[in-house]
Amino acid sequence: SQQGEEDPQALSIQEGENATMNCSYKTSINNLQWYRQNSGRGLVHLILIRSNEREKHSGRLRVTLDTSKKSSSLLITASRAADTASYFCATPQGGSEKLVFGKGTKLTVNP
Amino acid sequence: DAGITQSPRHKVTETGTPVTLRCHQTENHRYMYWYRQDPGHGLRLIHYSYGVKDTDKGEVSDGYSVSRSKTEDFLLTLESATSSQTSVYFCAISESAAGQGRETQYFGPGTRLLVL
Numbered sequence: 064s065q066q067g068e069e070d071p072q073a074l075s076i077q078e079g080e081n082a083t084m085n086c087s088y089k090t091s092i093n094n095l096q097w098y099r100q101n102s103g104r105g106l107v108h109l110i111l112i113r114s115n116e117r118e119k120h121s122g123r124l125r126v127t128l129d130t131s132k133k134s135s136s137l138l139i140t141a142s143r144a145a146d147t148a149s150y151f152c153a154t155p156q157g158g159s160e161k162l163v164f165g166k167g168t169k170l171t172v173n174p
Numbered sequence: 175d176a177g178i179t180q181s182p183r184h185k186v187t188e189t190g191t192p193v194t195l196r197c198h199q200t201e202n203h204r205y206m207y208w209y210r211q212d213p214g215h216g217l218r219l220i221h222y223s224y225g226v227k228d229t230d231k232g233e234v235s236d237g238y239s240v241s242r243s244k245t246e247d248f249l250l251t252l253e254s255a256t257s258s259q260t261s262v263y264f265c266a267i268s269e270s271a272a273g274q275g276r277e278t279q280y281f282g283p284g285t286r287l288l289v290l
Contacts, residue, residue, distance in 0.1 A: 094277070096277075096278065098279075103284075104283065104284070105178075105264055105266075105281030105282055105283050105284055106217070106264070106266075106279075106281045107281070108278045108279065108280070111277075111278060151216070151217065153279075155277070160205070160222070160224060160230075160271035160274075161219055161222065161232065161271075162207075162219075162277065162279060163219075164209075164216055164217040164218075165216060166214070166215070166216035167216055
């Protein structure tokens with residue numbers, strides 16, 4: 064079952080612009096993770112935000128978490144062509160040991 | 175990249191034949207996972223392991239079995255391959271389970287399987 068759902072499904076921007084992706088989830092969580100997948104490669108962990116955190120930064124990445132709205136956003140600032148990839152949010156599934164991934168946002172950064 | 179390898183990287187097989195995919199890690203992580211990735215479905219969990227000989231089912235386990243006889247190896251077997259099992263298969267590892275502190279998952283490069 065899908066826990067997180069990303070929005071939009073696809074996003075195309077110009078180099079230098081900011082990219083914002085959103086993730087909504089259904090049940091209470093204690094953390095949320097974002098992953099990146101370049102074409103033909105495995106997923107790579109970007110950032111984890113815990114339920115008691117509202118915002119977290121890592122380089123050009125900014126993640127926010129709003130537990131009242133059950134949503135998170137990933138902002139990539141000053142995007143580069145190398146940021147072209149699919150981005151996935153992932154959340155623990157209802158107290159189990161499993162991580163559930165959304166279907167992803169496909170980001171294209173045009174040079 | 176974390177020390178995770180998958181073999182084979184590409185495989186073409188025929189319907190009805192058994193297929194085994196191997197995931198090997200050098201990180202000594204306790205948890206290992208098998209996912210499949212299909213257009214429109216994202217990443218779906220097939221089976222996972224929380225220790226040697228300890229495995230459990232995921233969301234899409236029908237038609238698949240797994241075994242883990244050593245910490246470093248996690249095998250996924252398609253007992254009798256079907257065309258619906260054509261997919262990209264990813265192995266992942268983590269130190270702890272989701273929500274338990276060290277739950278970041280590290281992914282292998284994937285195996286592309288085509289069942290004719």
